[in-house]
Amino acid sequence: MKDMTFSTLIAVFEEIFGRGLFWAMVAVAAVVTLAYLYVLIRDRAVSWRKFLLAQLSMPVGAVAAVIFVQAVTHSGFEDIGGPIDVIVLLAVAVVGAIGMAILVYTAQSLLTGRRSAE
Amino acid sequence: MVDRRDFLKLAALGATAGMATGTQAAPQPDPVETTARIVIIGAGAAGTALANRLVRRLDGAQITLIDPRRDHLYQPGLSLVATGLKPAGYVVSKTTDWLPDGVDLIPDRVAAVDPEAKTVATEGGEVLDYDWLVVAPGLVLDHDAIEGFSLDLVGRDGIGALYAGPDYAAKTWEAAGRFTEEGGVGIFTRPATEMKCAGAPLKHTFLIDDIAKRHGAAREVVYAAPQGSLFGVPIVAEKVRMLFEDRGIDTMMQSTLVAVEPGAKRATFRTETGLEERDYDYLHVIPPQRAPDFVVQSGLAWADKWVDQGWAEVDMHNLRHLRYPEIFALGDVAGVPKGKTAASVKWQVPVVEDHLVAAIEGKEGTGYYDGYTSCPLITRVGRAMLVEFDYHNNLTPSFPGVIAPLEELWISWLMKEVALKATYNAMLRGRA
Numbered sequence A: 001m002k003d004m005t006f007s008t009l010i011a012v013f014e015e016i017f018g019r020g021l022f023w024a025m026v027a028v029a030a031v032v033t034l035a036y037l038y039v040l041i042r043d044r045a046v047s048w049r050k051f052l053l054a055q056l057s058m059p060v061g062a063v064a065a066v067i068f069v070q071a072v073t074h075s076g077f078e079d080i081g082g083p084i085d086v087i088v089l090l091a092v093a094v095v096g097a098i099g100m101a102i103l104v105y106t107a108q109s110l111l112t113g114r115r116s117a118e
Numbered sequence B: 001m002v003d004r005r006d007f008l009k010l011a012a013l014g015a016t017a018g019m020a021t022g023t024q025a026a027p028q029p030d031p032v033e034t035t036a037r038i039v040i041i042g043a044g045a046a047g048t049a050l051a052n053r054l055v056r057r058l059d060g061a062q063i064t065l066i067d068p069r070r071d072h073l074y075q076p077g078l079s080l081v082a083t084g085l086k087p088a089g090y091v092v093s094k095t096t097d098w099l100p101d102g103v104d105l106i107p108d109r110v111a112a113v114d115p116e117a118k119t120v121a122t123e124g125g126e127v128l129d130y131d132w133l134v135v136a137p138g139l140v141l142d143h144d145a146i147e148g149f150s151l152d153l154v155g156r157d158g159i160g161a162l163y164a165g166p167d168y169a170a171k172t173w174e175a176a177g178r179f180t181e182e183g184g185v186g187i188f189t190r191p192a193t194e195m196k197c198a199g200a201p202l203k204h205t206f207l208i209d210d211i212a213k214r215h216g217a218a219r220e221v222v223y224a225a226p227q228g229s230l231f232g233v234p235i236v237a238e239k240v241r242m243l244f245e246d247r248g249i250d251t252m253m254q255s256t257l258v259a260v261e262p263g264a265k266r267a268t269f270r271t272e273t274g275l276e277e278r279d280y281d282y283l284h285v286i287p288p289q290r291a292p293d294f295v296v297q298s299g300l301a302w303a304d305k306w307v308d309q310g311w312a313e314v315d316m317h318n319l320r321h322l323r324y325p326e327i328f329a330l331g332d333v334a335g336v337p338k339g340k341t342a343a344s345v346k347w348q349v350p351v352v353e354d355h356l357v358a359a360i361e362g363k364e365g366t367g368y369y370d371g372y373t374s375c376p377l378i379t380r381v382g383r384a385m386l387v388e389f390d391y392h393n394n395l396t397p398s399f400p401g402v403i404a405p406l407e408e409l410w411i412s413w414l415m416k417e418v419a420l421k422a423t424y425n426a427m428l429r430g431r432a
């Protein structure tokens, strides 16, 4: 195997999604992350009520992520063939869960405004 | 949003394996100034990837590609088109989409090379002088070698031929799809010659059998090959044998398809004991493969190896012609012991780049190609084995202990479905 570099990885992603869509997605991810940090700093605390709802949304995110990946790739649970496959599946679910939680938390915070839910 | 993130993550995993590795780690040295005239025959996987890398390495070079084909074909995708998993358009783009600024493309076919006078002549009558020549015209499919067969049969009367291009791959699925529903006898062939992607005949067999099984079709699936073993690498051949046994796929070894009677749905094979006829409901044809005629006619081929096939006579470790040091042969046309795949191309291109640029500078290159090639060997819809090996028949797994080479895995399927085309495209652009 030759060197695996960050720029190669970027190049591959650009090809998967198209350059425009890839960077748009990176931008959206960055905006959501920034918005999340913004509400954290603005509220100077984690709102546990919002966090609860965010937590409740996590399984939804996990399942949606797995189903999405399987649908896009014409595959299913019966194709899991070894430990690495289980790890990939869990990774997909975890990323889906965390992504969903951050999204839900941030959306609530932005929609309900400063500390309004406390 | 969530979905996309997962997609990214997943793709990252896929992309880190297999052919998704790059050679861009070191910052590129300053471009070499030169007025060298470089001609590249063929703007397929190899020619395009090399052109994109050379424009970055050379300043002032005059780089000309010659290729009559308007469309660029992502050939590894043909296997997916021929099983209904992707549309024909999945493999088609434009040749010019991938070429860098600052190179010329002559949309014509090369008729002859004169390696003594250092000229290339096209069918249109143009004659180009070169200082350096890269021969990368891929290979020719010899459909006429099979008596009774012609491409207009594909899709009808249970005949498939997915190598012939995107439209024929789609037509192949028309015939194969019918077989997966109605069942019967399916015969899957491969040629006696060297061929591109030796895993592809196996993939088609596994996939069509799997889809037919899902439809509950009663069937007899037969894999017919002229060789004595199921794959060139013994340890892989043994694994395929076990999988065939598990799936109930029969084999006809040492059997070469020589004739087809489409009306009677009968195929004739040459075996050790004479001709043997077999009736079929679905027949998949992969014809003998050879170097384009001009390679032999221009005296660039091996004289004592592959005499019926005409592959270019090059050093297997740096792809430089053994008799004409200013000529390189790259990709499928190269007469090396293994690996007519895009994955090999990906590893060969930086080696040729290295030796070519060094030679222009009056130095010796150091790049060394040891036959690496890889094949995501699909074993059913949803699973594949990532088989990577070299000239020595050694397995060369990119992730030993993580992605086991001889295990049927979902992650290897994901790589084929999601990451492989992207990696191929990145390679074309000279970025992977």
Ligand SMILES: Cc1cc2nc3c(=O)[nH]c(=O)nc-3n(C[C@H](O)[C@H](O)[C@H](O)COP(=O)(O)OP(=O)(O)OC[C@H]3O[C@@H](n4cnc5c(N)ncnc54)[C@H](O)[C@@H]3O)c2cc1C
Pocket (backbone or CB within 6 Å): B041, B042, B043, B044, B045, B046, B047, B066, B067, B068, B069, B074, B075, B076, B077, B078, B079, B108, B109, B110, B111, B136, B137, B138, B139, B162, B163, B196, B197, B200, B292, B294, B330, B331, B332, B333, B340, B341, B342, B343, B344, B345, B374, B375, B376
């Ligand atoms: C069904 C199938 C499945 C495959 N699966 C895989 C896979 O899973 N993994 C993998 O790594 N590889 C796979 N491959 C192999 C891979 O596609 C080829 O090895 C690769 O494309 C070779 O690149 P090349 O540049 O040598 O040839 P090509 O990409 O075929 O390009 C050759 C170019 O030269 C041009 N040309 C031909 N003759 C002339 C002439 N006389 N003058 C000028 N130009 C000419 C052609 O028009 C063409 O554009 C597969 C191939 C097939 C057919």
